[in-house]
Structure formats: C-alpha cells, structure tokens
Amino acid sequence: MASIFSAASAHATVYDVGPGQPLANVGDVPWESLAAGDTVQIHWRATPYREKWVISRAGTAAQPITVRGIADGQFIGKPTKTGCGRCSYASICDEVVN
Numbered sequence: 001m002a003s004i005f006s007a008a009s010a011h012a013t014v015y016d017v018g019p020g021q022p023l024a025n026v027g028d029v030p031w032e033s034l035a036a037g038d039t040v041q042i043h044w045r046a047t048p049y050r051e052k053w054v055i056s057r058a059g060t061a062a063q064p065i066t067v068r069g070i071a072d073g074q075f076i077g078k079p080t081k082t083g084c085g086r087c088s089y090a091s092i093c094d095e096v097v098n
Contacts, residue, residue: 011035018070018073021094026051037063056059 015030017023017040026049029040036059042049059065 012037012039014038015040016043017041017047024077025049028054031055034065036060036065038064039068041068041070043070046052080089 010076012035015023015038017026017029021043025030026042031053034055036041038059055067057065082097
C-alpha cells in the first residue's frame with residue numbers, strides 16, 4: 001500500500017495518493033498515525049481533490065512530516081484542492097452550500 005522511504009529514516013513511509021497510486025483518495029492516508037519523516041505525495045488529477053484533512057501529529061526538525069503536490073508529467077499544474085464538498089472521513093462530511 002505504501003512504500004518505504006529510506007533516505008530520511010529507516011522507518012519513514014511515503015504515501016502516494018491519486019490516479020494509479022496505492023491510495024486513491026486523500027482520506028485513505030492514515031493521517032492520525034503519521035510519524036516523523038513520513039511523506040504524503042498527492043499526485044495531479046484532472047478533477048480537484050474535494051477532501052479535507054488534519055495533521056495532528058508532529059515531525060521533528062530533522063524529520064518533518066511532509067505533504068507535497070506532485071505535478072503530472074504532461075501538465076505544469078500541481079494537484080488542486082477545493083473546499084467544496086469536502087469530507088474528512090465518510091462519516092464526517094460537510095454540507096455543500098449553494
């Protein structure tokens with residue numbers, strides 16, 4: 001599901017999110033259990049990610065928790081996150097107000 005990222009730490013994990021990645025949605029990342037040195041890579045897709053997340057864990061100065069957008073090789077843009085129709089988990093969703 002996730003790959004081991006050995007450059008920063010022997011125990012750090014890289015979570016890849018998006019089309020063709022091990023995790024399809026941002027909400028599939030185990031945000032509540034991220035550890036120092038972990039990286040979340042959110043890959044570009046044609047539609048915005050309509051999810052929200054909270055990082056309630058802490059990294060260290062030497063091993064921060066990193067969340068980064070990964071551009072598609074054909075496009076200049078990075079992934080888009082929008083606040084509309086967002087969900088943290090399936091059971092905790094915000095209403096979309098028109």
